[in-house]
Structures are given as structure tokens and as C-alpha cells.
Amino acid sequence: MIRRSRDEQTRAAVRSEQWEATMIGLRAADILRQRFADFYAAHVAGLKSHPSHFVGIIQALFSLVEACGVELPDFLDIRTEPHNPAAALLALPAHLTRDEDALAALDECRWTLEAFHPIVYGLTHEIEPLFDGGRQNLLLLLLWALADQTTWSPGAADIQDVIDYALSELSAERQAFAERIVRLRDQRWPGDLPMDELARQLDQVIYRELNLGKAVRYAFAATGLHFADLSLEELDEMGWTGMDWYSVDFATIAAEQAEARDFLQHYYDLDNLVSAQPEVFDEVVALLTEAVARLETSPPTSA
């Protein structure tokens, strides 16, 4: 009979799936204790250390965060109950009631707990998803083309390539847009156009109840809000810097997310109009051209 030494037993235990999963569950419980002390005392402190309880604890944690108004991405099998976080402790998905399944789910939660981000709403700069099918983001194409020489140019790709790609995606019945898009090449704004000032002017321009300033700022990731200016892809490139669950201000995040969603809505609604109706495309180009002309004939205003 081979007897493991005590140290070997400890090493094996620490490297086991159960250990890792238990530590993830305890981390969630500790965050609850730090951030939601009343809830922890009432519902969590007395729970026993079953794997399924740890899954419930993570569900309760994210439910409480959502109850603060923070919008979280959908992740894994976790179910949230923001209107009744205590229920989330018990609301396990049916397939996680067995210990081994719960342990596996906890392991998948590791990244969620350690490098976690609420939803960001910024536009990706990946060309294909933006213009795939030629049915959307013509507002963005329009703005990128006009501002190609300015300091706000995203520079994600040669704008001519972007235009060529968007044109290639347009279906036959949408050819009314094609000549408009081609014409944009000759309407580019001067490189020294003060874009901040232009955006301030456009903040005053309401078209069909939509604020052009907000739509333009969103399109160029110039809102000043992380949640409106960053896309998931950019966050990924930045290394998914982790959120500090112990000190993070959920109310501030919720407020910034709400503000970012407002920018997104103005962009999204205007893009739907621009991308569907050639006459709207023309009207928006005209409004932008007027604003640029006003800017070139008047001295800049203070911020």
C-alpha cells in the first residue's frame, strides 16, 4: 500500500477541481459580505458549503448588481433574479443540481468573477460586421467618409476600401444608395475642421426628434463615456482589465450605462432611417453640410 505524504495530499487537494470551484464560490460569498452585508447576513452566512449553494451565491451576487441598475452580459448558465435576489440563491438551472455539474459551472464562473465587465455599448470598428449585407450602418459610412481627413477619422481601414466593401454588399434594389455613397468621396470635410465644435453645433440640431450631435459623437466614439465609446473588441484588446468588486461604485456604472444607451439610441434610430430611406440620407448629409458651413463662416464658440 502506498501512502501519500501529508504534503502530497495537500498539493493534490489544492489542485483539484473541487478546491478551485470552492474558492470561486467563497470569493463570491466574500464579495457579498463586503458589498451587500445585510443580504449576506440574512441569506448567505448560514448556508452550508455545498457546490450548488456556491452557484446560488454567484447568482445572488449578480442579481444584486443588476438590482443596482447595472446591465450585465448574459453569461454561462448563471440565472439572475434582480427583483428577488434571495430567490436567485435557489434558482439553480435544472442541470446544475448535481454536485459535479455545479463544480463545473463554478469553474466556468472564474473569469466572470475575476475579470468582469458590465455591458459596453460602443460600435466595433470591424468592417465586415458593420456593413455586412449592406442594410445597416450607412449613417456610419456616411460620417466616416465625410470626416476621413479630420482628427476624428477612426483610421480603422482605408475609407476607400470601406466604401468599396459597403458598395459590394448593397443589393440590386438598394442601388439608390450607391451613387450617394460614391458622391461622398467628393464631399469630404477639411482636415482642420474643429470636430468638437462641430459636435457642439450638432447638439442643437434635432432631426425627426433625434439629436444629431449625440448620433455623431457616438459614431466617432467621442461621447466621453466609456460605456458608449468602448466596444467589446476594444476592451478585449485592452486586456480585460478587471473590475474591483470590493470598491466599485455600481450606482455610477448604472448611471453611465444609462447615459451611454441614450447616445446609442440616437445613433441607432437615425441609422435605421438613413439606411432605409435615400431621401433621409440626403437630408442628413445636407444638415451636416450646413453645420460645417456655419462653422467655417463663424468664429468658434467657447466650450
Add this chain to the structure above:
Amino acid sequence: MTTPNQDCQYHALIALLGELPAQPIATHNPLALLRPLFDGSMTIEVALSPAIQEAIAACEQLAYQRDGKGRSLCERLNDLPAIPAIHAIDGW
């Protein structure tokens, strides 16, 4: 038969042993202390107590021979530069 001098030495030794603080078995075997945590019979409150957390740290120290740096992925991430904030957000 002991001499008075030997008696004195024994008493001094016994007194000295009595002064030593009692050491729980788990000090030498922290894994034993954690058994209820892993069989599901420990409460979360106890699991988060300093004694249990120290036992966990002792086991992990033994397993990974950690030097205190890079103890977990989370702590490594904490050293990365934060997302530049225009508006101050605690924790970013």
C-alpha cells in the same frame, strides 16, 4: 531516588513545558481543518473566518510555493493599467 537538585530540575522542566502555548493539530495539517468545507458541512460564515482562510492560504502556499506575488489571476490583473477614465469611476 532523586537528589534535591534533580527534583528542582524536573520541576523547572515541567514548569517550562507548562508555559508552552497549546498548538492545535491543524496547525501542522491545515488540510484537516478544511475537511468540513469540502464535505459541505461548514457554513459560509465559518468558511470566511480568519482561521479557515489562513488554513486555505497555508495549503495553497504548500502546493504552489508562492512568493506572495501573482498569487491569483485576479491579483495579477489588478496590476494592469486601468481603463483611462474621463469621469472618475472607483475601481476601474
